[in-house]
Amino acid sequence: MRTQDGLRLTALAALWGGSFLFMRIAAPELGAAWVAFCRVLIAAVLLLSYAKIRGVDLQLRRFYKHYIVVGFFQSALPFFLFATAETKISAGLGSILNATSPLFGLIIAMLIGDEKVRIDRILGIFVGIAGVTILAGFDVGVLDMAIVGAIVCCLGAACSYGISSNYTRRYVNGAPALGMAAFSQTAAVVWLLPLAILYPPSGTISSAAIIAVSLLGVLATGIAFILFFRLVVDVGPVVSLTVTFLVPIMAFLWGAVFLNEQITLITIVGGGVVLLGTALTIGIEKIRPQPRLT
Numbered sequence: 001m002r003t004q005d006g007l008r009l010t011a012l013a014a015l016w017g018g019s020f021l022f023m024r025i026a027a028p029e030l031g032a033a034w035v036a037f038c039r040v041l042i043a044a045v046l047l048l049s050y051a052k053i054r055g056v057d058l059q060l061r062r063f064y065k066h067y068i069v070v071g072f073f074q075s076a077l078p079f080f081l082f083a084t085a086e087t088k089i090s091a092g093l094g095s096i097l098n099a100t101s102p103l104f105g106l107i108i109a110m111l112i113g114d115e116k117v118r119i120d121r122i123l124g125i126f127v128g129i130a131g132v133t134i135l136a137g138f139d140v141g142v143l144d145m146a147i148v149g150a151i152v153c154c155l156g157a158a159c160s161y162g163i164s165s166n167y168t169r170r171y172v173n174g175a176p177a178l179g180m181a182a183f184s185q186t187a188a189v190v191w192l193l194p195l196a197i198l199y200p201p202s203g204t205i206s207s208a209a210i211i212a213v214s215l216l217g218v219l220a221t222g223i224a225f226i227l228f229f230r231l232v233v234d235v236g237p238v239v240s241l242t243v244t245f246l247v248p249i250m251a252f253l254w255g256a257v258f259l260n261e262q263i264t265l266i267t268i269v270g271g272g273v274v275l276l277g278t279a280l281t282i283g284i285e286k287i288r289p290q291p292r293l294t
Contacts, residue, residue, distance in 0.1 A: 005234055012227045013243055017250025019220035020091035020098075021258060023083050025212035029205050032083035033195035035213055039083075040075055040188040042217025043225065047182035050226060058179030066172045070180060071187025073164035078157035080192065085157075088150035090261045095251030096131075096271045097154035099244055099278055103128045104155075104162030106281045114170065124280025131273030134266065181225040245275055 027035045051058055060067070086094055103125055109115035132155070172180070228243075248271055255261035 002234075005231060008227055008231050008234075009243065009246070012224055012231065013246035014250045015220045015224040015227070016243065016247045017095060017252075018254050019216055019224075020082075020086065020094045020251045021254040022212040022216035022220060023086040023094070024091045024255070024259060026209045026216065027083045027086045029203070029209040030201045030213060031199050032080055032087065033192065033199040034201050035083040035216070036076065036079040037189065037192040037196040038213045039079055039217045039221055040185045040192060042214065043221035044182065044185035044189055046218060046222030047178070047185055047225060050222075051178050051182050054178075056176065056178050058182055059176055060179070060183060063172065063175045063179065064183070066168075066175060067180065067183035068187045070164055070168060070172070071184040072191050073160045073167065074184055075188035076191035078160045079188070080195065081153040081157035081160070085150040085153040088146050089154075091255040091259065092248065092252040092261055092263065092267065092271075094154055095248040096267075096274050097151065098158055099248055099271075099274055100128055100132060100155065101158040101161040101165075102244060102278050103281050104159040105165045106162075108159075108162050108166050112166065112170075114166065121281050124277045126277070127280060128274055128277025131270050131275075131277055134270035134273060177229040178226075181229060185221070185225075244278060248275070 023035060030038070082094060082098070085097075106115060106121055107125060110117055110121075115121075132151075168180075252261075252263055252267070252271075256263055
């Protein structure tokens with residue numbers, strides 16, 4: 001990996017880690033529906049504008065049905081669920097639970113027959129579940145129903161990502177990456193519009209919340225997608241697996257610096273167990289540096 005690719009990867013992890021910080025600031029004031037809606041609206045405008053400037057054919061007529069489906073499972077549903085959860089739990093914990101997405105992706109792939117059942121992957125699933133149990137049982141303080149609901153929301157969002165990845169792999173062949181990013185966000189705007197109308201913000205909205213949701217849409221969604229797809233082109237899809245491990249680190253860092261969130265020993269242990277389970281399900285050999293051919 002070239003130095004510039006490493007810098008892009010670090011920037012991407014910082015942006016996606018920052019998304020949990022931005023949601024934690026904006027969601028209590030704007031509400032989950034408006035945080036998710038504003039996020040995808042800003043990102044859609046940015047990505048469509050970027051594609052227009054670049055002159056990229058997004059092939060809407062050919063792939064519009066897939067854009068609609070992916071927009072729901074990859075953006076609308078998980079963004080709403082994470083924003084809901086971030087009104088109750090820390091940014092760091094939300095990012096760790098987000099790291100279970102590959103576990104759900106593997107479970108779904110095995111259920112539909114797209115992946116073989118292997119002992120190491122089954123072990124990874126159970127290790128990941130153990131990590132979530134550690135975090136849920138010991139790191140959230142008083143485990144009331146609101147906290148349980150927030151954890152369930154995060155796991156539901158991670159499962160939604162798993163559904164999206166399997167749908168994309170099985171049914172979406174040949175769609176332009178930028179088209180998938182831009183029009184999935186556009187479809188998510190339509191999916192979330194009824195919720196935004198039904199659940200408008202109540203009370204006074206601070207400038208901090210407005211800035212946070214703006215940064216969430218511009219940096220953590222729009223620009224992050226552009227960075228991600230550029231990395232996929234330059235160094236291959238394996239980079240997405242690496243980001244899975246870097247995002248929680250950045251989220252904990254942002255939470256500690258800007259929100260004074262505590263990083264406890266249980267957080268480190270539980271998060272490490274979750275990431276180990278993710279590594280086992282992905283296949284550790286896939287995330288090791290590979291020799292370059294010259």
